Amino acid sequence: MAVTASPSAKIVSPLQLNNVTSSFSGSLGPPFFITSLAVRQRPSAVILSYKSGSGEASTSKRELLESYGLNPIEFLPESSPKSRRRKELQNERITKQLSSEEANLSRTTHKLLQVLGGTARRKKLLSPKGMDVRPMMEVVKGAAFDILQAAGGCPASLRPGRWLDLYSGTGSVGIEAMSRGCSEAHFVEMDPWVVSNVLQPNLEWTGFVEASSIHAIRVEKFLERAEEFIGQSCPFDYVSVTPPYTAVDYGALMDQISKSAVLGENTFVLVEYAIRTDMLDSCGHLVKITDRRFGRTHLAIYGPSWAQKKRN
DSSP states (O other): OOEEEOTTOOOOOGGGOSSOEEEEEESSSOOEEEEOOOOOOOOSOOOOOOOTTOHHHHHHHHHHHHHTTOOHHHHSOOOOHHHHHHHHHHHHHHHHHHHHHHHHHHOOEEEEEEOOSSTTTTOEEEEESSSSSOOOOHHHHHHHHHHHHHHTTOTTSOOSOEEEEETOTTOHHHHHHHHTTOSEEEEEOOOHHHIIIIIHHHHHHHTOSTTEEEEOSOHHHHHHTHHHHHGGGOOOSEEEEOOOGGGSOHHHHHHHHHHSTTOOTTOEEEEEEETTOOOOSEETTEEEEEEEEETTEEEEEEEOHHHHHHHO
């Protein structure tokens, strides 16, 4: 049986059929009809409201676009460079915080230090294991206090006064000072783990908590705002400076100390520094009383001119 299309019939693409009817006639039987089904067309435009910071809304929009066979990247706006940078910085902070917490969990202490003289003599002090905190060697500490006591005119003990321990770490220098006669000490240490697990326990063990103040801040910031932190009680009678050798610029540090309110006319400044470091002969109005070497460590002490004459 042959079927021929009517000459008037229109051939329509399947994608364009929409309730279009074509009639066919044959030599045998009545005419019959082919009716197309409606075909879903691709939308010409997609309009979405957008609100930044909404994670669930963004996911729904992506799913909606994908259901239409569209690429979400073509329609959803990209985050701005500032927003991307903010997320990167946030991720970096989280990573650093987690790394710091993991490092702190692995940090431990031991008791290798001790107070050398005075009321707390021979009491053991905590110090962190490893090289991240490097306390002053006992031979250097003993020599430093012997020099200070002789320069102050009282070889048996320190002149009564107030001590400022910069880069205090374990607090062994400031504790030694209070054990030998200082009335109070201020400790500047920025590592919170050291403050909580080393410095504070050492002060409690030696009985000097009530006479101590801890400043958990960078030394540079403390020197800039010394009057704000300690009020009208400036200057100090003694200042010890025992920084990590490679972490500071000694020239800039000593210049800042010399201009700070922590120094007075009769202040003594004790500085521990590494070999091959150039130290000036004065610190503000204070003169260098002594400069001694202990292996790779040097010890410089500055003070008023009358102390130098007395020592000579």
